[in-house]
Amino acid sequence: MAAPDAKAKTEAPAFRDFPTVPTILAGATENVRSYVANEKIQEAIGFPGKLADNWQETHDKAIGRFGELLEKYRSLKVYMDACVHCGSCTDKCHYFIGTNDPKNMPVARQELMRSVYRRYFTPAGKMFPSLVGARDLTKEVLDEWFTYYWQCSECRRCSVFCPYGIDTAEITMAGREILDYVGYGQKYSNEIIGKVHKIGNNLGLPGPALEDTLNGLEEDVKDDTGVDVRYPLDVQGAEVLLVTPSADFFAEPHIESLIGYGKVFHAAGISWTLSSKASEAGNFGMFIGNYDQLRKIAMRVREAALELGVKRIVVGECGHAWRVAYAFWNTLTGIGAGANDPFAVELQKQLDPNYKQPSHICEVTWDLIQQGRLKFDKSANDSRIITFHDSCNVARASRMGDYPGGQFDIPRNIIKAVANNYFEMAVDTTREKTFCCGGGGGLLTDELIDIRVKGALPRMEALKHVVDDHGVNFMATICAICKAQFTKVLPYYGFNMRLVGGVHQLVSTAIKLGNEQ
Amino acid sequence: MAIEVNGKSYEVDEEGYLINLGEWNEDVGSFLAQQEGVAMTEQHWEVINFLRDYYNEFQIAPAVRVLTKAIGKKLGPEKGNSQYLYELFPYGPAKQACKIAGLPKPTGCV
Numbered sequence A: 001m002a003a004p005d006a007k008a009k010t011e012a013p014a015f016r017d018f019p020t021v022p023t024i025l026a027g028a029t030e031n032v033r034s035y036v037a038n039e040k041i042q043e044a045i046g047f048p049g050k051l052a053d054n055w056q057e058t059h060d061k062a063i064g065r066f067g068e069l070l071e072k073y074r075s076l077k078v079y080m081d082a083c084v085h086c087g088s089c090t091d092k093c094h095y096f097i098g099t100n101d102p103k104n105m106p107v108a109r110q111e112l113m114r115s116v117y118r119r120y121f122t123p124a125g126k127m128f129p130s131l132v133g134a135r136d137l138t139k140e141v142l143d144e145w146f147t148y149y150w151q152c153s154e155c156r157r158c159s160v161f162c163p164y165g166i167d168t169a170e171i172t173m174a175g176r177e178i179l180d181y182v183g184y185g186q187k188y189s190n191e192i193i194g195k196v197h198k199i200g201n202n203l204g205l206p207g208p209a210l211e212d213t214l215n216g217l218e219e220d221v222k223d224d225t226g227v228d229v230r231y232p233l234d235v236q237g238a239e240v241l242l243v244t245p246s247a248d249f250f251a252e253p254h255i256e257s258l259i260g261y262g263k264v265f266h267a268a269g270i271s272w273t274l275s276s277k278a279s280e281a282g283n284f285g286m287f288i289g290n291y292d293q294l295r296k297i298a299m300r301v302r303e304a305a306l307e308l309g310v311k312r313i314v315v316g317e318c319g320h321a322w323r324v325a326y327a328f329w330n331t332l333t334g335i336g337a338g339a340n341d342p343f344a345v346e347l348q349k350q351l352d353p354n355y356k357q358p359s360h361i362c363e364v365t366w367d368l369i370q371q372g373r374l375k376f377d378k379s380a381n382d383s384r385i386i387t388f389h390d391s392c393n394v395a396r397a398s399r400m401g402d403y404p405g406g407q408f409d410i411p412r413n414i415i416k417a418v419a420n421n422y423f424e425m426a427v428d429t430t431r432e433k434t435f436c437c438g439g440g441g442g443l444l445t446d447e448l449i450d451i452r453v454k455g456a457l458p459r460m461e462a463l464k465h466v467v468d469d470h471g472v473n474f475m476a477t478i479c480a481i482c483k484a485q486f487t488k489v490l491p492y493y494g495f496n497m498r499l500v501g502g503v504h505q506l507v508s509t510a511i512k513l514g515n516e517q
Numbered sequence B: 001m002a003i004e005v006n007g008k009s010y011e012v013d014e015e016g017y018l019i020n021l022g023e024w025n026e027d028v029g030s031f032l033a034q035q036e037g038v039a040m041t042e043q044h045w046e047v048i049n050f051l052r053d054y055y056n057e058f059q060i061a062p063a064v065r066v067l068t069k070a071i072g073k074k075l076g077p078e079k080g081n082s083q084y085l086y087e088l089f090p091y092g093p094a095k096q097a098c099k100i101a102g103l104p105k106p107t108g109c110v
Helices: A039-044 A055-072 A075-081 A094-099 A106-121 A121-125 A139-149 A157-161 A168-182 A187-199 A206-223 A254-268 A289-309 A319-333 A342-351 A361-370 A393-399 A406-418 A446-455 A457-468 A480-493 A503-510 B026-036 B041-058 B064-075 B082-088 B092-101
Strands: A240-243 A312-315 A386-389 A475-477 A499-504 B003-004 B008-012
Touching: A039 A187, A055 A106, A055 A139, A055 A168, A055 A475, A075 A106, A075 A393, A094 A106, A094 A446, A094 A457, A106 A121, A106 A139, A139 A168, A157 A168, A157 A393, A168 B008, A187 A289, A187 A312, A187 B041, A206 B041, A206 B064, A240 A254, A240 A289, A254 A361, A254 A480, A254 A499, A254 A503, A289 A342, A312 A319, A319 A393, A319 A480, A361 A406, A361 A503, A386 B026, A393 A406, A393 A480, A406 A503, A457 A480, A475 A480, A475 A503, A480 A499, A499 A503, A503 B092, B003 B026, B026 B092, B041 B064, B041 B092, B064 B082, B064 B092, B082 B092
Parallel strands: A240 A312, A386 A475, A475 A499
Antiparallel strands: B003 B008
């Protein structure tokens, strides 16, 4: 079982002189397991509370669901069939690099499911299972799925290197969906999804607490700057609805970026509001590969937008939320284009067609900078020597601006517009080849600290180079998970936990609010 | 799972957070702190009491910023920063202090 006191034992792997393919250490992380969701957590979001007492029943349900997913998602079937075991993906996963466990090679992670696929869904596997490496679905296999599908952050780096474009994240999502379907959920993600439905956000922050926090922020910003910057909640008729991860209301350094968003809207004279109903941009429905949850969580944003009558929807610094917003909102909820139910039509009429719907906060800020509507004192950031960590879901699953690669350039453009000292990390660790922070995809939970620390190794190595060569002391990022994960794991590698922060934290430091001499 | 304090049993979750928040008392807090390797002082209790008061009002632990501000007002500006809180609660003021205060663990991207 997972050691509850994993923290005491976890040590960061040594930095490597050359990033060679790791030596295999079979079973290295087989005991690093997420907590299993209890019946209360499972049932609150409509999943069976636990596995059936009778294995055959669980077996049949799992295989039945697997078959349905293969029908529903053609991509999954292609991914099951297409792999030629070329090995291109093997050393591309940060968890394999950091843990040496061969089951963390993407091809091996896929094989956990592919071997079962062959047994039940291919003629050769049905007739001669042992000849084609097909295996029955047993309780042990299901346990292995639970362990290793919760050691994948769905970062999709391996798919960049796969000649067939096989997306391990989709296989992981399918694995988690089958597990949930038979009553074998992960506590961390499913508890959070329950809180979104019950309270409105991942954190479980009720409306009055949100209001109190925002009032406090207004006081703080007034003390700091002398300016009345507002952090409005549930304002009817505001132009912009900002949807941001609830961590932005709660945690450090996240809240510094929230302060920055407010200053941007203030300086540009744009009316905006947060919503107590849609007080969460994150959507863990994607992490667990469950379409109904994905849609239900996304719907809150559409409802809030309709109720508040806003003209624009803007998403704050959250990596996977931007993937959901950019790639899925249009068909899930009709924000943007695509859905044609009456509410979606109403929403599309309501939203201003002169703006991308939804927009990322970085797109908003960069547009305003280009229009000359924001002014900065770049020297205010001179104590910082900055690098930028691309977050997986923004880098590999979305876009910003109006050309391919805009999602890489726009955050960097903003940083360079508000600060003087900027250095890139090594090119094979940034942009579409970026390494995951080690805590994405539903792994940001304390019992997984061992693989979180180890999975951060490649990013920490790249960071070490720019720290040593250029004195970098600030790694900017636009994802709440990245911020929380780095704050926790940086000290394991000998760095200060405060080395990570948000892009809008930098904006916040340098922006002029119109009261300057 | 359960812990035993002064002969009475208290239910806790996998991570050692108290299940029934109403059962908390200072002895339970001290016991949980001991398990975390935190030696409680008057400064620690100041934070724990603030957390519990805030929770009673808002049904959630305060944001780290709200906490640092309140501590700063009460104990002086030099203590109104998260560094001070991390010195008291090395595994993070939010999670570790909540556990000792008998409050649920903050979830999400924190």
